[in-house]
């Protein structure tokens with residue numbers, strides 16, 4: 453029996469089930485493009501990972517929230533035969549294998565991967581020889597395929613955070629920066645760096661967006677110590693690559709620029725986890741509020757959202773919808 457760490461840090465007694473469920477989830481997302489099944493498999497895996505007891509039968513698993521008849525049957529098959537026929541078939545399927553491989557490249561989604569497969573591109577080497585079929589994002593994704601799959605240790609993000617804060621503070625001390633995502637949730641390693649930035653001069657209106665665009669460009673230009681490369685940059689979002697030193701892997705870094713009145717909702721949203729966000733949005737709706745990455749708005753009698761509630765801290769969002777405050781480290785669900 454495998455023992456793996458689950459999201460809360462305790463031993464995962466059901467790690468082997470989680471592995472095959474996550475593999476099925478990836479298949480549904482990338483090959484079948486069935487997002488419902490993808491979510492169902494991921495939900496089942498996270499429920500099993502958090503379960504403090506080794507599951508012995510499918511029936512026992514079915515008692516857990518998020519595990520139905522079909523997944524219970526797969527657990528039984530796995531317990532009895534040590535494998536899953538469905539996965540064996542997927543492993544034999546050339547198209548499924550190629551799509552799984554190609555979607556490992558940042559910027560290549562399931563649709564692009566299927567298109568590439570149809571044009572005869574099946575391996576990473578094929579990609580390297582056909583870069584004319586790729587856009588700028590996909591070319592960077594290919595260039596750093598191995599680097600982007602490496603997790604970023606927390607200590608390295610701490611160093612990058614310090615650098616980012618120092619450098620943007622030199623541009624203008626009125627900038628505020630928060631690194632969100634799994635890092636803010638206290639994880640010991642992360643897949644990427646999700647930075648949010650605000651500045652008092654940033655406004656929501658169209659006229660002022662041009663200002664935001666310039667501000668974001670100036671900000672990124674000031675980060676050359678971090679060996680930045682740009683995937684894309686617009687009025688509110690930079691997507692790119694940074695590297696602390698030439699001995700370390702290149703890391704995916706996103707920087708979003710927001711007006712101060714949207715900053716707290718964005719920090720909440722980009723801290724996640726995505727499952728936590730879903731729970732919180734559902735709770736907001738029960739209290740007749742609609743919550744998204746920009747704002748919290750009350751729903752009128754007709755169900756039409758009103759003006760955004762003024763928010764100056766994350767706690768206020770929880771207060772408005774009467775949801776017990778959860779520290780970022782408590783949002784790993």
Ligand code: 8GT
Pocket residue numbers: 632633634635641642643644645646721722723724725726727729
């Ligand atoms: P990681 O360590 O793998 O990066 O984990 P993460 O930091 O939790 O995931 P992420 O993919 O970097 O996304 C950061 C947070 O943004 C997520 O926790 C999630 O709550 C939120 N988020 C969504 N949808 C989307 C989306 O479509 N794009 C992005 N970039 N973030 C999203 O809920």
Ligand code: MN
Pocket residue numbers: 632633634642643644645646
């Ligand atoms: Mn992240």
Ligand code: MN
Pocket residue numbers: 633644645646706
């Ligand atoms: Mn991210």
